[in-house]
Amino acid sequence: MANLDYFLKKNWNTNKLLDGNESNLYFSKIPSFSAYKFNFNFKNRINNDHFLYDYSLAFKINSDSKTIKEIQMLEILSLLELDGNLEEKNVLVNIKRIKEIYDGRKPSGKDEKKIWNLIEVLNLIKVEGFNINENNFELIIHIIFRNLGFDLDSKNSYYRNEKDKSIFKGLVETSLIDKELNYLFENIQTLSKNDIQGFTSAYLLLVNFIFISPYKEFNILIAFLLSKWFLVKMELEYEHLTPINHLGINWKNFVTLLNKSLTSDFNLDELFVFLDSSLKSKVNYLYRFDLLNNLFLENKKIPKSIFPNIICKAFIVNVLSYKNNSWKIEKIKSSFNYKNQVIFTDLQLESYLNFLVESKILKTISKNNIKNYAFADSDFEKIRRLLKD
Incomplete structure (x- = not known):
């Protein structure tokens, strides 16, 4: 996966990568079936990845702090409010349930099983050696859908079909879902050899999974989990920088920008600028949260x-x-x-x-x-x- 060399490298051979390409566009390898590929301005992405790396370092907080635990509970809430189809609509009730289950209480009822499943997945992707591959991904999917009434032995039970609706446009045809999922994981295995890694690759995984949207439910939730999983395996301790809660606050903008990309030429520059801004806000949010916690410790x-x-x-x-x-x-x-x-x-x-x-x-x-x-x-x-x- 990505390492410090990616962020610290000063002399990129952009001339070779962009030879004959006056627009400076970098074309990814995905999706596999289309002549159009997700693309973006290469030089801008390198510069922005460098900036976000430096900015994150400048305002990094202790990974063992109380803040991280509280942020993770808010992240669980954000994911489930975003794409969990919770029956309980009261956010205050839901955060109370999350805290209790996070602290060890056994779940009861469908909503609480979703919370339990998500907590287990978030813990699992942090396990050393639990790498991103198809087998581990299949395990995660089984945990996410566990005890929720789906027959996981039958894809018809939980795979998206033509009648299923989505807020996103131009999604992969249902007949191509398995092919694109396989290609996605093949591509993940080569990320360490690619020129684009870091936060940009995390964004690409997020976008590509939403584009595939394989399942009847939880596609947005799983897309963020996949992006977060990638950041964990970068081994730079930035898994808490997935800007989930900030995208929820600006959800309409995110959907509009992604739909614009998926229904035109697959260019992601506008969307990536938005994600960069959301990620920077998440860094600030974490730092303010930690300062607030420290203030309470210092000021009785x-x-x-x-x-x-x-x-x-x-x-x-x-x-x-x-x-x-x-x-x-x-x-x-x-x-x-x-x-x-x-x-x-x-x-x-x-x-x-x-x-x-x-x-x-x-x-x-x-x-x-x-x-x-x-x-x-x-x-x-x-x-x-x-x-x-």
Whole structure:
């Protein structure tokens, strides 16, 4: 897989790779059946991979920290809210279930089995020697679909067919699914010999798997897992940088850009710029989250009760990303949703904001006779000013 040489290499032989190609486009080998191949500006990708590598190093956090555990629980929630078809729509209920099952409680009911299955897969892809290949992938698929009513001995039970609908356009024809899956894994085995590795390869795996969308359910979820699995095997400890939660917040843009690529010339430049931005935001998000946790350890005056659950902490970290130093409640409402689903009701949000004001974390100020919120606590304000998305 990718290694430090990829990110640190200074003199790329781009002339050879792009000989006669004035557009600087690099064409991947996928998909196999089409004259069109996924393509992108090679020089831009090398530069952006270098930048993201350096940026990630600059704001890297301890992999054993409390933050990583909390982020993984939020990631599980994000994946299941994105593509888990959960029956329970209350995010606060779902994060509570995730925490309990993450800590060892046995699941009961379909939603909790999905949580249990996903946690097992996330643990499995981190096992040393559990490499990306077809056999291990088949095991992951069996775990994801386990105890959910699918007959895994019959592909007709869980494979996509022509009648199944998708939000993505121009997907692989169902008759070609197995062929494209086989080709995908053949291509993965040669990634270490390719010129493009790193984050760009993780993006390519994400896009290509969604393009194939082999199954009736969980295609988006599995695509992100595959991308994350690849990052784990890069051995650079960047598996937590899959920008799942940030794509959920900007889900409409992601779908629009990917559909544009899949229904035109397979060029991924616009989509990759969007993914780069989301990944950079994820680095910032992790760092702010960790600073917030450290602040609680250092400042005993801040009451722990201001974070009754992880969602409330995620809410504060989201506010810490705002550029302006004060914000209308409409701004807060619009920025804290997932896949266009509101996480807090208006009443819940206003109640929590009032609680934060009473706790002297936030304060209210008037701008043009309109109530705005701002940080009252100087330590929180310092964190807000530290990074820019």
